[in-house]
Amino acid sequence: MVPLVPVTKATQEIDSVGLLSLKCMFNLLEDSDSSDYFHIYSRGLTNSGNICYMNSILQVLIYCEPFNKLFRILEQKSTGSLNESKTPLIDAIISIFRDFSTSGTKSLSPEGFYMKLSGHRKFQHLKWGQQEDAEEFLGYLLDGLHEELVHSIREVNNEQISLLLETVADNETKLQIKNAIKIIKKLNNSSNGGNDNDNSNDDDDNEGWNEIGGGHKKVSSKRTVEIEPSPIKTIFGGQFRSVLQIPNKKDQSITLDPFQCIQLDIKADQINNIEDAFKQLNEPEQIPFKLNDNKEVLAKKQTFIDSLPDVLVIHLKRFSFENVNNGNIEKLRKKIEYTHKLSIPLELFSNWRKSVNRDYKLTGVVYHHGIIAEGGHYTCDVLRPMTVSDSSRWIRIDDTSINNIDEDDVLSNDDDTKNAYLLFYQKL
Structure with a gap:
């Protein structure tokens, strides 16, 4: 396996996270190959604060092929900076994947990932040293990623949507894309999501x-x-x-x-x-x-x-x-x-x-x-x-x-x- 090679705008077509999400949901990405996966090295995760529930969920997700592919595509082909963005959970997951894509056998520390989570509104209940339920943690994490992807899709403008639809030959797929966007925009006005x-x-x-x-x-x-539909719901829903x-x-x-x-x-x-x-x-x-x-x-x-x-x-x-x-x-x-x-x-x-x-x-x-x-x-x-x-x-x-x-x-x-x-x- 080869270590992760940074991808630049010069080597890849760059899209917004929202536009990429739509393409992933409806299999509209061209030239999909093995480079669309993070190549994972087996690494342990340290546990200095009763975070085994988080470690176990992260390990399973890292080796989950559809999940891996989604975040590799987002990392390769999307615009934005990992320093400041509207998608902190997506950025945190990509950071974990990058760590596991680096050759070596030494265990990694997930404390940085944990700190990013604990600052997020969905994870304010987390307390360092307090055991949590693994199933509940998985649910919060997937829900948070889903919400960030939906928000990104909501920001795709009408011109981008029209250009995307022009590339789709199948009328049924076109209708599905239109319906997905319609649901996302409709539920944006709903207080309960x-x-x-x-x-x-x-x-x-x-x-x-x-x-x-x-x-x-x-x-x-x-x-x-x-x-709202999203790539997370496509994988797990x-x-x-x-x-x-x-x-x-x-x-x-x-x-x-x-x-x-x-x-x-x-x-x-x-x-x-x-x-x-x-x-x-x-x-x-x-x-x-x-x-x-x-x-x-x-x-x-x-x-x-x-x-x-x-x-x-x-x-x-x-x-x-x-x-x-x-x-x-x-x-x-x-x-x-x-x-x-x-x-x-x-x-x-x-x-x-x-x-x-x-x-x-x-x-x-x-x-x-x-x-x-x-x-x-x-x-x-x-x-x-x-x-x-x-x-x-x-x-x-x-x-x-x-x-x-x-x-x-x-x-x-x-x-x-x-x-x-x-x-x-x-x-x-």
């Missing part, structure tokens, strides 16, 4: 716009919770379809909800593997529903997967808050089996979505060590991608300690205090 697409319909007391069946009759009303069937009503009420991480409940005794947990996610549930005449009925709600991301993050819900009033958050230490290849069960998909690619390969695991939720320790296993000079291989990272492991070691865990907490799967 999200919006229910809800065009009320007087018929049958339903809300939303209608889905039409084969006989051209209304079969359901649908509400979409909209969020999927969508649930929640179907609500109300007694004595012919129509179904459908809500489309975005997700960035699938939360799987593993508490039930019958859940022993990932497939069991996915199937429980799809189990119908009875929920109280109040009609317009204030009469309460039991409606049936069922959750399906409507779309899947390129990188699927699975959160195994190991922390139970049922006994929180007693001062304890219970940790579920049961073994949950998972595999290197994952095929999401077909029954989880809506009827018209069953043809989607649902096959994934495991690329990272974040573990929580300890018998209680408070405190503990985080480590990770990551799949190092194949390079020109080396085949793909698994490595185990515990802050500054890095060891090669067999792929079977990723699936076996005999220590019930070390438990898989986050699983990262990349679409095949």
